[in-house]
Amino acid sequence: EPEVTQTPSHQVTQMGQEVILRCVPISNHLYFYWYRQILGQKVEFLVSFYNNEISEKSEIFDDQFSVERPDGSNFTLKIRSTKLEDSAMYFCASKLGRGRSDGNTIYFGEGSWLTVV
Amino acid sequence: AQSVSQHNHHVILSEAASLELGCNYSYGGTVNLFWYVQYPGQHLQLLLKYFSGDPLVKGIKGFEAEFIKSKFSFNLRKPSVQWSDTAEYFCAVTAASGGSYIPTFGRGTSLIVHP
Numbered sequence: 198e199p200e201v202t203q204t205p206s207h208q209v210t211q212m213g214q215e216v217i218l219r220c221v222p223i224s225n226h227l228y229f230y231w232y233r234q235i236l237g238q239k240v241e242f243l244v245s246f247y248n249n250e251i252s253e254k255s256e257i258f259d260d261q262f263s264v265e266r267p268d269g270s271n272f273t274l275k276i277r278s279t280k281l282e283d284s285a286m287y288f289c290a291s292k293l294g295r296g297r298s299d300g301n302t303i304y305f306g307e308g309s310w311l312t313v314v
Numbered sequence: 315a316q317s318v319s320q321h322n323h324h325v326i327l328s329e330a331a332s333l334e335l336g337c338n339y340s341y342g343g344t345v346n347l348f349w350y351v352q353y354p355g356q357h358l359q360l361l362l363k364y365f366s367g368d369p370l371v372k373g374i375k376g377f378e379a380e381f382i383k384s385k386f387s388f389n390l391r392k393p394s395v396q397w398s399d400t401a402e403y404f405c406a407v408t409a410a411s412g413g414s415y416i417p418t419f420g421r422g423t424s425l426i427v428h429p
Contacts (some may be wrong), residue, residue, distance in 0.1 A: 230417075239420065240404060242416055242417075242418065242419075245415075245416055253416055301365070302363055303348075303408075303417050304360070305358040305359075
């Protein structure tokens with residue numbers, strides 16, 4: 198079964214450093230997402246991406262965050278200057294389409310665990 | 315925008331006990347509903363989903379959920395839990411038409427099953 202893959206699985210970085218988390222969504226999917234989960238808390242939406250642009254973003258997704266799809270397969274999340282509170286599991290997800298069908302099922306990667314020290 | 319609430323944050327059961335985890339959503343339009351499971355140290359995996367049709371949905375590993383539109387609920391059930399069901403369970407909703415198509419998650423329910 199096709200799957201969403203993420204790298205790295207775990208990264209430790211110093212506060213203030215830039216981090217890039219990489220994701221390869223399922224190949225025919227059109228909608229891409231980043232979510233994060235701080236330890237012990239709920240899964241929070243960060244941003245959605247469709248047709249090569251951000252379609253929605255949450256208030257968490259401030260100017261230190263950016264996303265891009267540089268080559269048609271990878272979907273990256275960049276955190277420009279990491280803070281301690283950015284420590285979390287970051288999940289990439291993708292789905293095929295919208296509406297009332299299987300295309301609206303969102304599939305998740307295994308997550309990238311980011312620790313900021 | 316839609317929202318989801320899961321009332322039970324922590325549930326502890328013995329093996330063979332029956333399970334019901336509550337999920338209520340708020341959204342005035344048509345929705346798609348999902349339950350995801352997250353085993354310790356692993357990623358979110360889809361347990362089951364509801365789009366339309368029979369409101370009683372069967373998923374993997376013996377789980378099922380019932381969509382009750384009048385109650386805006388999509389509770390997850392399993393008649394007899396196993397130790398291996400120990401995990402975090404998340405209910406999610408997305409608008410099927412209109413509104414935001416962004417899947418919104420509940421806070422999650424931590425289930426611990428004692429052998």
